[in-house]
Amino acid sequence: MNCVLLFFLILFFASAKDKTKEHKRKRKKRRKQVEEQTQLRPEPEQPSSSSRGLTDAQIHLRILKRGRKACTCVSGLSDEIATLVLKRIRKKLCCNGSKREENGVPILILQGDQRAGLKAYLINMHLATQSQIRCCGF
16 A cells, blocks of 8 residues: 555656646746847837927837737837937836837837827827827737
């Protein structure tokens, strides 16, 4: 009786170790996928046509999915305007956000799907026209 119980205990713990190794491999694979998705390749920015921030370049509003969660990325704004927009939009939309620079181009990253609110804010503040804003994603 003791031998049978001991045998089943050994089998149980051996299978538990295999499951944790498999779980770690899957988690590592998911991390790599998220890192690949978050590396953005923004288009080069054109010089601004006025001091208000209106540019001829396109402003891209992208959404990235991370499992159930989503984040909104904004590229195409100048450096000074990106800082001001980030500060105000975080308070207006009640979300957290950060500014990142990739290849010298500022990129704003906001938590959640904030594309509609961002688009309305940029148009109301006359930072861009409707034709200059491109919403990418699903």
